Amino acid sequence: MLPFALNRDSVIPLYYQIQQRLLEGINLGELKAGDPIPSEQEISEKLGVSRMTARQAVKSLCHRGVAYSLRGKGTFISSIKLEKNFRQVQSFTEEMGALGYRPSSKVLAFEAQPAPSEVAEALKLAVGEKIIRLRRLRMANSSPMGLECAHLPHRLCPGLLETFDPRTSLYQALWENHGIRVLVADEVVEAGLVGPKDARVLRVPSRSPVFLFNRTSYARDGQPVEFVKSIYCADRYKIVSRLTRMDWELPGPSAGRRTMIVD
Amino acid sequence: MLPFALNRDSVIPLYYQIQQRLLEGINLGELKAGDPIPSEQEISEKLGVSRMTARQAVKSLCHRGVAYSLRGKGTFISSIKLEKNFRQVQSFTEEMGALGYRPSSKVLAFEAQPAPSEVAEALKLAVGEKIIRLRRLRMANSSPMGLECAHLPHRLCPGLLETFDPRTSLYQALWENHGIRVLVADEVVEAGLVGPKDARVLRVPSRSPVFLFNRTSYARDGQPVEFVKSIYCADRYKIVSRLTRMDWELPGPSAGRRTMIVD
DNA sequence: CAGTGGTCTAGACCACAGT
């Protein structure tokens, strides 16, 4: 698969072009799970880049979990599928779209109001500070999935009530109109039984099992952007997630732990 | 906070010593959320290392989510708490210990048997291939939390039935006695109602809400190591997780996206 | 032994932010 044409005049960094070519090789089946990828030296020589640049391309693959390095042996394609971690920070719109469902929403409330204590605490606001509240019934292929109630600090997105169409993606509007990118969220999930009022809206029997979500989302600097309380029907929704260990990208058994104390 | 003493004769890499010093500064409160950390040039000059080495220390912090870089401005401490992502791949023993509970287990079964079809599929074995089955009642401070049933391919850990004390940590034994490190797991969580038999063992009312977990764990090369089915009481257990967006460590709004297409 | 990845150096040019 080497060499190939590098574009040295492009704005695209060299390491990124190399990384993309390697990913392409994986997707095209030139490189299969367990195969070694070209060594850093080989990339360096055949493409005429320095070894540090080749290394940056290779490490970016390891960082994503696509490959793993073994000192003295080489770097190999991981057979763990699905480069994209599921259960990312993503809106309902994004999540359902990725699953191939047609998402839609019925807006039950979209208004400004003073922050109740639970919301104020999550968003690090004073109690009573102005927030925007958006309550929506979420549907996939016209079937009710859950009830979501989002709360946002009004001062972060002052024009939102006037400009945002609440049937569309909130995250997209936050990014495009207010320069706010939600990058991380902390979520607490509990299981419980649905109450009679919510059961009617969701069209399920009373006391059906449900997921209860409390999610606080943050911008990159740690500023709270959104606090969401949701109820999702257990018979229509399940949580799929990938868990990792923090030493994912550290050296393997032979290298690590014995000579170097990491955390 | 700079300079400080670097040990150039240590087996500990320089970038790692720098990274640890910066983390120490954060934990000691010398660096607070939102503060800039010393620039790469400053670290380079004051510690007498090359800029690439300083950069490696700084980037490792960004990679962990402890800090974030803005081109042209600097690198800043993130105010998002808890460097350790919760909901890592970890054993019950590790999870409860980290929460300050005293974990214990009652072994209900520990035996070899042929793989049923669901297990065989998850572990990529032939139906009927020999597996080790370990069923345990999990307790925190002597109170029942859940029922776990783990299945492992027998050929991966042949002596396990004889050498492993099933009241201790399975992950620790896999690593120490069989050289297998569990690094990633895919998990499906559903909510449901507990049946009468499990309810008796868990000492909860029948039809109480519960979490149902199906977890498949993998070694770094993608080989399935373990398949676990669990039931956890919803009134004693909740899921706390951190969700991230995949572009966490990419350049900010001013730099990214406009000049470079990433994924 | 040769080949691999892990670390490190001492420079360089660039795009961008803030003054």
Add this chain to the structure above:
DNA sequence: CTGTGGTCTAGACCACTGT
């Protein structure tokens, strides 16, 4: 303009793996 992070070079030594 200076200072920042982003990228890149052309070398170097080391520890480790497999032969």
